[in-house]
Amino acid sequence: MDAQQALADLTEISSQIEAAVVFDDKGTVVGSTLTDGERFAQSAADLLAAAEGLKTGDSPLTQLEIATGEGSVFVVRDGKTTIAATTAPAPTVGLVFYDLKSALRSVKPAPKPRPKPAAKPKPKPAPKKTAAKKPAAPRTRKKPDAS
DSSP, rough: HHHHHHHHHHHOOTTTEEEEEEEEEEEEEEEESTTTHHHHHHHHHHHHHHHHOOSSSOOOOOEEEEEEEEEEEEEEEEEEEEEEEESSSSSOOOHHHHHHHHHHHHHOOOOOOOOOOOOOOOOOOOOOOOOOOOOOOOOOOOOOOOO
16 A cells, blocks of 8 residues: 555544654655645654664664644654654554554555566477387297197
């Protein structure tokens, strides 16, 4: 499913999500519910970068929530793809993260065209082998029994 369809499904099933954007690790927006999705994607990427500097441990940051009195910003990253969303105040945090992760999983990257392998020449069929004929055995006559 493409990112735009995934976001349409997300906003339809999750009443808590007000706006959302999907972007790649280079900041390219692949889907957005906003007219200025690039600006929101850049802000979400900046939030992730700032949080990366504060986190403990070696594993990469995969989810983030920023809560204010006016609402929350959620960011979920899976590999090179990230989804960010805004909500009203006091959202059900676990449910929002679940919905965002589900939407992100449904986004499939555009398949890269595979180069076609060079056509191999068809091998010539092997000549059919015919069974060698055995030379005929000499005929012998049976002698009648003298009984």
